[in-house]
Amino acid sequence: MPTPITNIEAIEPKLLPGDLAIWLFIFMELLVFGIFFIIYAVVRIQNIELFNHYQLTLNRELGAANTLLLITSSYFVVRAVHAIKADNIKNCIYWLYGALAGGAGFLILKSWEYVDKFSAGINLSTNTFYMFYLSLTMFHFLHVILGMVILFAIAIKAKRGAYSAQNHLGVETGASYWHMVDLVWIILFPLVYIIR
Amino acid sequence: MNTDDLQLKRATSSALLSLLNLTALPVIGFIGLLYVYSKTKPNTIDRYYAVVGIKTSLLAGIALLLVTLLVILLGGFESPLTWVYVTSYFVIVHASFILFATWTLTRSWTGEKLKRQILSK
Amino acid sequence: MKYESQGIAKMYFIAAIALFVGQILFGVTMGLQYVMGDFLFPEIPFNAARMVHTNLLIVWLLFGFMGSAYFLVPEEAERELYAPWLAKLMFWIFLVAGGLTILGYLLVPYARLAELTMNDLLPTMGREFLEQPTITKIGIVIVALAFVFNIGMTVLTGRKTVINLVLLTGLVGLAVFFLFSFYNPDNLVLDKYFWWFVVHLWVEGVWELIMASLLAYVLIKVTGVDREVIEKWLYIIIAMALISGLVGMGHHFFWIGAPAYWQWLGSVFSALEPIPFFMMTLFAFSVVNKRRRDHPNKAAVLWALGTAVMAFLGAGVWGFLHTLAPINYYTHGTQITAAHGHMAFYGAYVMVVLTMISYSMPLMRGKKAANVTAQKLEIRSFWMMTLSMVAITLLLTAAGTMQVYLQRYSAEPLPFMIVQDKLAIFYWLREVAGLIFLSGLFLYIYSFFAKGKEVEFIAEQAE
Numbered sequence: 017m018p019t020p021i022t023n024i025e026a027i028e029p030k031l032l033p034g035d036l037a038i039w040l041f042i043f044m045e046l047l048v049f050g051i052f053f054i055i056y057a058v059v060r061i062q063n064i065e066l067f068n069h070y071q072l073t074l075n076r077e078l079g080a081a082n083t084l085l086l087i088t089s090s091y092f093v094v095r096a097v098h099a100i101k102a103d104n105i106k107n108c109i110y111w112l113y114g115a116l117a118g119g120a121g122f123l124i125l126k127s128w129e130y131v132d133k134f135s136a137g138i139n140l141s142t143n144t145f146y147m148f149y150l151s152l153t154m155f156h157f158l159h160v161i162l163g164m165v166i167l168f169a170i171a172i173k174a175k176r177g178a179y180s181a182q183n184h185l186g187v188e189t190g191a192s193y194w195h196m197v198d199l200v201w202i203i204l205f206p207l208v209y210i211i212r
Numbered sequence: 213m214n215t216d217d218l219q220l221k222r223a224t225s226s227a228l229l230s231l232l233n234l235t236a237l238p239v240i241g242f243i244g245l246l247y248v249y250s251k252t253k254p255n256t257i258d259r260y261y262a263v264v265g266i267k268t269s270l271l272a273g274i275a276l277l278l279v280t281l282l283v284i285l286l287g288g289f290e291s292p293l294t295w296v297y298v299t300s301y302f303v304i305v306h307a308s309f310i311l312f313a314t315w316t317l318t319r320s321w322t323g324e325k326l327k328r329q330i331l332s333k
Numbered sequence: 334m335k336y337e338s339q340g341i342a343k344m345y346f347i348a349a350i351a352l353f354v355g356q357i358l359f360g361v362t363m364g365l366q367y368v369m370g371d372f373l374f375p376e377i378p379f380n381a382a383r384m385v386h387t388n389l390l391i392v393w394l395l396f397g398f399m400g401s402a403y404f405l406v407p408e409e410a411e412r413e414l415y416a417p418w419l420a421k422l423m424f425w426i427f428l429v430a431g432g433l434t435i436l437g438y439l440l441v442p443y444a445r446l447a448e449l450t451m452n453d454l455l456p457t458m459g460r461e462f463l464e465q466p467t468i469t470k471i472g473i474v475i476v477a478l479a480f481v482f483n484i485g486m487t488v489l490t491g492r493k494t495v496i497n498l499v500l501l502t503g504l505v506g507l508a509v510f511f512l513f514s515f516y517n518p519d520n521l522v523l524d525k526y527f528w529w530f531v532v533h534l535w536v537e538g539v540w541e542l543i544m545a546s547l548l549a550y551v552l553i554k555v556t557g558v559d560r561e562v563i564e565k566w567l568y569i570i571i572a573m574a575l576i577s578g579l580v581g582m583g584h585h586f587f588w589i590g591a592p593a594y595w596q597w598l599g600s601v602f603s604a605l606e607p608i609p610f611f612m613m614t615l616f617a618f619s620v621v622n623k624r625r626r627d628h629p630n631k632a633a634v635l636w637a638l639g640t641a642v643m644a645f646l647g648a649g650v651w652g653f654l655h656t657l658a659p660i661n662y663y664t665h666g667t668q669i670t671a672a673h674g675h676m677a678f679y680g681a682y683v684m685v686v687l688t689m690i691s692y693s694m695p696l697m698r699g700k701k702a703a704n705v706t707a708q709k710l711e712i713r714s715f716w717m718m719t720l721s722m723v724a725i726t727l728l729l730t731a732a733g734t735m736q737v738y739l740q741r742y743s744a745e746p747l748p749f750m751i752v753q754d755k756l757a758i759f760y761w762l763r764e765v766a767g768l769i770f771l772s773g774l775f776l777y778i779y780s781f782f783a784k785g786k787e788v789e790f791i792a793e794q795a796e
Contacts, residue, residue, distance in 0.1 A: 035565075037565045037568060037569055040569050041569060041572060041573075044569075044572075044573055044576070044605075044608060045576075047605070048576070048601070048602075048605060051601055051604070051605075052601055055597070055601065140592060140594045141592045141593070141594065147594040147597065148597075151594065151597070151598060292734070292735050292738035292739060292743070293735075295734050295735075295738055296731045296734045296735050296738075297731075299730060299731070299734045300727050300730050300731050300734070303650060303651070303654060303730070304723075304727060307645075307646055307650045311614070311642060311645075314611075314614055314615055314618055315618050317615070317618075318615065318618040318619035318621075318622045319622055321619055321622070321623070322622050322623055
């Protein structure tokens, strides 16, 4: 008879980096986006001409630049985790700031894109394609902001000396969330901007 | 991981797969269950939960799909009473299976068997 | 009971239960009026009975939430209530205002009530669930603000735990969102938006926070499971409730004249609304399975588990049943909605208040748990009320399905009243279930007075 486990985390000791709670949360988030993507795909098939037509009005160059920004910033977050594991708090904070800069760049480019679209009189009611384009990207936009808040909070805590080589669960937790934000964009970008 | 940990992990996976089979991943969850079952040995905690999971899935399959299908075939597609029966029946029975699977999952987290012999033999 | 001021909860709970009885009496009256249209006419017409039934529900749940907060917060904050006298004063103000309002509904025609209360100065009356005269609404705001102030000061000057912070957030939200009920634009679509900002953001938003924190508190007390584990669960449940619940409001905007994209946003996000309720079930099951002790108050444990299960069924499953726009197109405003409403309110909010009462009442009467006979009766009343509510829900679901088919789906749709006639058998059975519910409620009240052998103490002090 095996001994009872007192804690859920005890079951899977080293499988997932970061707190189990954030993984449950990430799972839920991916579920939301997943449902959205599936619906997008289904509706696109039903309105293929409309979607193909209006897809061309999107700014692919900005989208590609944003993809690069997020991937780079995800890499910086990886470096931050490595830094804290090597007990190098200073570098960890620098890498986190780098990642935040990447996120900020994303927000600026994206806002520019929105201003462009809104000034052309486009809104959620314009047509089905723009409805999906705007609601999907805006929902993701909010997640970038949330991810940045989390990274910023971690950077501040790191500055106060809350993390070390032994205790870096917080950094890993934040990093996991940021990777999810990145991952969602990597699926969203080709799905909405490119695939024809 | 030592054997005990591995067994516990398989036990909780079985319970989780059984729940997923009822909700987000029908059929796929069941295939997963069969796979976990194939790795277990008799009289262990993981075999126990794999068996509970498989039996739950099979029973749910019969109760939800077969019975519903029969009612529709017998009652006729065009009769309102068929839909009255199917809606109420399907919702309550499906929810009951989900609740049972959820209880099983939380039970598997404690590493012990269910208190009563349900669907395990 | 560790702090004297926790005892204030008792008067709130007694008032809550008394109003609960009133609510159910009007419920069974209306249930009969469904099949015997002129029953008690013209003294209590259907529309008045319905208004009293729903308004009493809201008022007694508010009494229950307030009582629960007054019991929970001092203990969590580890200090006496900031101003016990204010809590007592507000109790009487709220009770009198609530009583007068209900009497107003029953004794004078609604239009006359509006005149008497000078509704034309600031018109807020006439909307479902927000029928209260403007002066009553102002009274509710005053009571709510005094209450939030009292609780807030207690929390802020005492120990801050996740449970009391979540509870406080929920209560502040409850008070703030009620303010939307004062805005009553002429444009009907706009009016509906603001109406939902109160109704939806209450029951599918901040009330969920209140419910989760009350449930977590009772579960910590009766199972002895570590606070840390429970707090982590609480975070995830609340995050999910807010993510799904806020945009999920879109499921009310399908057919009110709002832009069509709400059909997508509302469907997707509200389809996720069962998740926080499911997580509450998972959470309750898992802490009960990992319990460190068997609490002598078995009835409270049962109520807590029952809340988790019934909230998932009523709010989660029955909500999901008709939340997707293509399905709601047929089911909107049929008996399916009534089925969902009954089980969701009972499972989530009625049961969580009864859980708190079940846990705290014995403590306020100087015992750790009610005596053996009382608990046995309370458990029996639990099953009577819960099972009859399941029956009511299933019967209304059946009636609703029939209604959708005959009135909206079939090739030759029948008129509303003809269809209602054909549903009579379901309504009769529902009335029987309602009477069983009422007897269960009387048994529940009787259980507080039953005498019997005291439960044996299994040493080990509670947390």
